[in-house]
Amino acid sequence: MSAAVPTDDPLVRERAHLTSSRAxxxxxxxxxxxxDIKDVTANWVNSIVLERQIEDRVKALADLAHTPLFFGRLDYLPPTQHGQRFYIGRRHVHDAHGDPMVVDWRAPVSQPYYQASKKDPRDVGLRRRFGYTGGELTAYEDERLSDPTEEERTSRLLQTEIERPRVGPMRDIVATIQPEQDEIVRAGLSGTVCVQGGPGTGKTAVGLHRVAFLLYAHRERLARTGTLVIGPNRSFLQYIEQVLPALGELEVKQATVDDLVAHVEVRGADEAATAVVKGDARMAEVLRRAVWSHVTAPAEPLMVVRGSRRWRVPAHELEEIVRELRERDIRYGAAREALPQRIAHAVLVRMEQAGEAPDDRVQNAVARTAAVKAVVKECWPAVDPAKLVLRLLGDADFLAEHAEGVLDADEQKLLLWAKPARSVKSAKWSAADAVLVDEAADLIERTHSLGHVVLDEAQDLSPMQYRAVGRRCTTGSATVLGDLAQGTTPWATGSWEAALTHLGKPEARVEELTAGFRVPSEVIAYASRLLPHMAPGLAPVESVRENPGDFEVRTVAPETADAAVVAACADALRHEGSIGLIAADARIAPLAAALEAAGLACLSPGEETTAESRLTLVPASLAKGLEYDHVVLDEPAAVVDGEPDERTGLRRLYVALTRAVSGLTVVHAAPLPEQLAVSA
Structure with a gap:
């Protein structure tokens, strides 16, 4: 006969509250x-919209079996909040009377859960953290913040949650947000924030939770203006795509920079030196000159015939109209649309001086006459952005004319195609070319601006790419996330001040996260040996993990290298969680064959949502932003040698070394890079 569980057991009561909250x-x-919406919609369009809203609301109220409905509790001291008790969770839940059973983590009353401390208890008497296993509440831990006799200590449950093995896509950190992270998450919508954070500091999660917070605090405004998360590649976006839905936010769009500027089909690639010039901010001036070079002064007077009367506007007056429009600092296309109305107005002035009384309809009719259209076509022709860039890259004289004093002769030679394309469709556009087309398109027609943009892995963007992103938030704000030490492109930014200026947000504040919650201390210490050689002056991440993690460097014979990597993966698979085998891009094919021969199934980056395997084979070029419980790193020297220069190679290696959450095994037959051979 089993003993009865005492009814005064706190864990029993908390489980009962969890059951009631789920109900x-x-x-x-x-x-x-x-x-029932049959009688509340005026037409079928409204009905479809309302049905969609209801479907989204139902999805947002889904009870995810393995996701805790609440993860904490706050007991306020009287009279603050009337001494009430609040359970803190991912979404608001209320009972049949409308009383809260779980309070959204973003609500003001929840903030002390993240910010309260012994020094500043924020009127909180007790903070309780909950531990879960597979969605079941299994433990709790109390901090009596108002008790001066109780020592402040590191939360065991917090450490356990941070170190918990993970399989599949990135998960939210809503239960473990730290005070310095919370301050960034809750920063106001009006300001732009740049977060410099080393590996494992949670900058990506902070950016995503900031979006969730802003949607909670400014839902109506952002519903009108829109939000966007920009990542470095499609694999990264697939990896993070479940974070916001888990927090109840289903409408946030995700894209890469290449997606934003997809005006032309990218079928080619540039040499590094060419891409650097195309990505230089000076290209904006070259394009501006090229666009506006199409405007010319009218050579002949205008003659408009209406009925039996003829109205003449002399060339010098037309020239003045054109000059005034050019000086208004508006888009080329907007000025072109205004030009026929300005010319027509000059005609109406003459009609009025002759005693007629024309109205707006007459002005519109004059603006549409063949004579006015001919003047506009002659002095302010339409410009196609793709054709303009095509001409710049294919016509040496046209480029020289507009790059004079901006780009030197060698830089101009780098820009010119060896074989000019005949048409936009036949051209082998590169990713950098597409950004130039986007810049030209914005000079002609203003790019739509969103309410808030999150830009992750921002250190790898060129100045022209920053400008492309900045155009998407000219009237909104941004959250910029990155690590200068992880810049692996030839055009990677050297300072956030320069990057934010190109973004159009020079007033943004820069916050630095230095506490590492993801990467074990031994792993980050090993990777930090590279910092003095690739990012001098940048502070290393300090791991706050109590568990040092598993770390091993295996030296193997060249003839057994592939077999040794497979063995390391097999060893890692004996433990819980996800496994990432990271290797130089050139090594991916032979390693895939070796894994297949050994019967070890593997996934590609972005496929972690499937249940086919816990092992992912990751090219070093796609590793940025991803994380795995255990990482097997193949041939560090090959990762370095796969890049155009040593500094970029060391940065790529730094990224690969810091993807591990619990353990790292380095397997090498070739000598290690000298920067890793001895401690810095």
């Missing part, structure tokens, strides 16, 4: 599902 969430969802 309340289910009732909220069923209430939405039961809504």
């Amino acid at each position: 309340a969430l289910r009732a909220m969802r069923e209430e939405v599902e039961a809504l």
Whole structure:
């Protein structure tokens, strides 16, 4: 006969509250599902919109079985908040009377859960953290913030949650947000924030949680203006795509910079030196000159015939109209649309002086006459952005004319195609070319601006790419995330001040995260040996992990290298969590064959949402931003040698070394890079 569980057991009571909260969430969802909209919509369009909103609301109220409904509790001291108790979770849940059973983590009343301390208890008497296993509440831990006799200590449950093995895509950190991270997450919508953070400091998670917070605090405004998360590649976006839905946010769009500037089909690639010039901010001036070079002064007077009367506008007056429009600092296309109305207005002035009384309809009719259209076509022709860039890259004289004093002769030679393309469709556009087309397109027609943009792995963008992103948030704000030490492109930014200026947000504040929550201390110490050689002056990440992690360097014979990597992967698979085999891009094919021969199934980056395997084979060029419980790193020297120069190679290696959450095994037959051979 089993002993009865005492009813005063706190864990029993908390489990009962969890059960009640799940039932309340289910009732909220069923209430939405039961809504009858047949008689509340005026037409079928409104009905479709409302049905979509209801579907989204039902999805947002989903109860994810393995995701804790709440992860903390705050007991406020009276009279603050009337001495109430609040359970803190991923979404708001209320009972049948409308009383909160779980409070959204983004609500003001929840903030002390992240910010309160012994020194500043924020009127909180007790903070309780909960531990879960597979969605079941299994433990709790109390901090009595108002008790001066109780020592402040590191939360064991917090450490356990941070170090918990993970499989699949990135998860949220809502239960483990630290005070310095929370301050960034809750920063106001009006300002742009740049977060410099080394590996494992949680900068990506901070950016995503900031989006969730802003949508909570400014939902109506952002529903109108839109939000966007920009990542370095499609694999990265697939890896992070479940974070916001888990927090109840389903409408945030995700894209790469290449997606934003997809005006032309990218089928080619540039040499590094060429890409650097194309990405230089000076190209904006070259394009500006090229666009506006199409405007010329009218050579002949204008004659408009209406009925039996003829109205003449002399060339010097037309020239003045054109000059005034050029000086208004508006887009080329907007000025071109205004030009026929300005010319027509000059005609109407003459009509009025002759005693007629023309109205707006007459002005519009004059603006549409063949004579006015001919003047506009002659002095302000339409410009196609892709054709303009095509001409710049294919016509040496045209480029020289508009690059004079901006680019030197050698830089101009780098820009010119060896074989000029005949048309936009036949051209082998590169990714950098597409950014130039986007810049030209914005000179002609203003790019739509969003309310907030999150830009991750920002250190790898060129100045022209920053400008492309900045155009998407000219009237909004941005969260810029990156690590200068992880810049692996030839055009990687050297300072956030320069990057933010190109972005159009020079007033943005820069925050630095230096506490490492993801990477074990031994791993980050090993990787930090590279910092003095690739990013002098940048402070290394200080791991706050109590568990030093598993770290091993295996030296093997060249003839057994592939077999040794496979063996290291097999060893890692004996443990819980995800495994990432990271290797130089040139090594991916032979390693894939070796894994297949050994019967070890593997995934490609971005496929971690499937249940086929816990092992992912990751090219070093795609490793940035990803994380795995255990990483097997193949041939560090090959990773370095796969880049155009040593500094970029060391940065790529630094990225690869710091993808591990629990353990790292380095396997090498070739000598290690000398920077790793001895401690810095």
